[in-house]
Amino acid sequence: MSMDVSNGRLSGSAKSALLDTMRRAGPAKDTEQAAFVGHTGRDMSFESIPAYQNLRSQRAMADALGLRFPFYQPHDVRAGARSVIDGNRVVNFASYDYLGLNGHPEITSAVADATAEWGTSVSASRITAGERDFHRDLEQSLADIYESEAALVFVSGHATAVSTIAALLGPKDLILHDALIHNCIVVGAQLCGATRRSFAHNDMAALEDILAGSRERFERVLVVSEGLYSMDGDGPDLARLVAIKEQYDCWLMVDDAHALGILGKTGRGIFEMAGVDPKRVDIWLGTLSKTLVSCGGYVTGSRALVDYLKLTAPGMVYSVGLPAPACIAASTAIRLMLREPERVARLQANGRRFLDTARAAGLDVGTSWGYAVVPIILGDSLRTLTLADRLLGRGYNAFPIIPPGVPERSARLRFFISSEHTDAELDGAVVAICEELAVIDGGGNTPRMTARPKMPEIVS
Template identity: 40%
Template sequence: MSTATTLPEPTASKRPQLAHLTAVLDDLRAKGTFFRLRVLDDQQAPVCHYDGREVINLASNNYLGLCNHPKLIEAALEATRTLGVGSGAVRTIAGTMKIHMELEEKIAAFKGVEACVVFQSGFTANAGTVSSILGKEDFILSDELNHASIIDGARLSRAKIKVFRHKDVAHAEELLKEVQNEPGRKLIITDGVFSMDGDIGPIPALCDLADKYGAIMMVDDAHASGVLGRNGRGSVSHFGCTDRVDIQVGTLSKAIGALGGYVCGSRDLIDYLYHRARPFLFSTSHPPSVAATCMAAFDLLEAEPERIDRLWANAKYFQDQLRSAGFNIGGITTPATETPITPIIIGDGRATMDFSRALFDQGLMATGIAFPTVAEGKGRIRCIMTSEHTKPQIDKALEILTATAKKTGVGLA
């Protein structure tokens, strides 16, 4: 006989302490930018089911289709069978398993650097690294469109933050000149690929500045990992700057298809992060299944470069067709995409979210992005092409986009 206690049904709280949160949500609803999470019912794939509806999926970061690749699935299952479902501790106490070290060694060899440390996410890799290597006497020069994890890491470091105009190397140098004689270290940091516009950072020119002024050079390669460079080694490889970039951050959650982030660089940098990076020190390490999955993914990048070729071919076709149809996918007042990230610029936040919902109703998952993720007036539908989309799927997506734009009067120039 069951002895389980029956809990009362939850009721709406009458306490006023969090009323300010309700006010913010009410404001989002008034502006038309409030959203509810869409729920994926099956695998992350070019065509899948969200909220029970079959849709063509242009919203995921699964660039190379590795989220459900059979070799990655088998690697995860085998690691689980032999090593269990969890590590049981943080890395510095009892949670460093041999498979974690093997993954870090594989990534370091792949990136052509001395060492690597894996974090629980790309966000913690950025935030944990920036906040630990600098202090209040130091300076950070950061692109104005850098990812939120870089911004948060900079704030946590308590360093003095100088923001240069997007990809404006001359402005970055002006700021460096202002502080070159100040005590403290200087860090230049940029995204390799900017996640909202899809453009590529000016890494060689920023490396020149770092060399000229003795600054630390750091690149966040989250959206370049598996996409740019030889076999997907990233934007630093793409520009041949591996020996000029002191800190490379990457992700295991996008093209790699699993979960986590990593930092690559010198042996001393990684040993220092082992001792001082707070997300590393105070978070339980990855389950063995995740580490095994990631290693299998890096093997596939080496063995199947044609996946990256397909990704770029699909992206070019999709973007060419969008331009021909009259969609604004960047340029003039907005950075032009240079990667498979394809923003359809709408502008108004409410119009952006309404357009995204209309697309979903017609069978296309293409997420609306509005303030505060992007600046006010810069709302867009962010589409991401993958290597696994077929031409008929892409053509159907284009058909839905064009028909919906004409019906709603939104999206087309």
């Protein structure tokens, strides 16, 4: 089979032929990776895992099209609004550094001092090695943000959710979560043994229908939502969500990982934007790795909740405590966020500009609120991967999301907006998207804007 893919264009018949060929052929096994056949006659090689074979097929498809592998790209400078990939300067839309704090001199100085004083590890779990002031200071800062009685920080954001759910719920309980909830919630629900059901994205009526028909059959019910969804850039009606959980006597957990630093006048998250008392949410969950430019996760809530988790959550009891550099980085970032609300305002303005410009150009931005996460929904996975590759060649790095990361026929490029992006970078990205889509699709309208931004200098 031969086809011209030099300009990223594929006819419908050529695309179908390529996909059929890849599906029939499957991954070719390397000669040095021969199947390991045990005494049962089964192929026990890791290469025999069906999901691995599927990944190999996808990689072969990308190679056949001449597309660069879009995952695990090597970057040569620190994460931020700009980066260097393969020696080329790019505008970076694949970083969680929403407020531009990564590498901030005040943070790096504080981290250097903390490292000199405390070292780089606490060397064991906190239940064993003990606690230090930097743990308590960070937890108090997080509790203050959510007006909670207490907070607890974990060494992993993903493990925070898994461990919290595992410690709180069991086989007699029910977990209801938004259909687009993060993987950490799903894994935690699966491991704890509780009944798990999902409701349509941000559909409060669907949630209420489930509760009305099943609440009495379970001892405890946990409802889980996110403050800002990382794939769609929207969020729930928090006031109604709180009212429903109170009516049906449930616990409510809100994952604010992508909302802290983004939503609300001072960046405190969805409760500030919605004008809802944060104490009406039982469990606030989040990560230290986004706005707070560190690593790890947190839970805030009542003193009883935190005291219980400190002694029962597997990710706390059986995992090393956060080291001083990570705690100090997050604590300093919180102070900067609260001291400089203009960063939050600039981020929100940038998000709205990108959303409005993309929408005016006829691009599908879905249900995004336009704060820090804006998807460009293309539907077709091959078209999405091709556009990502061509944009990278133009100096714009945007991450492609394809099924199963998102539902079928909703493949997209995901744009993380930073307070540090310029108007020219935001507008130029939309121009490039429209121009490259016109080439890929073999025609179409070009955007009204024609200016291309000068590639910025990179501070390493």
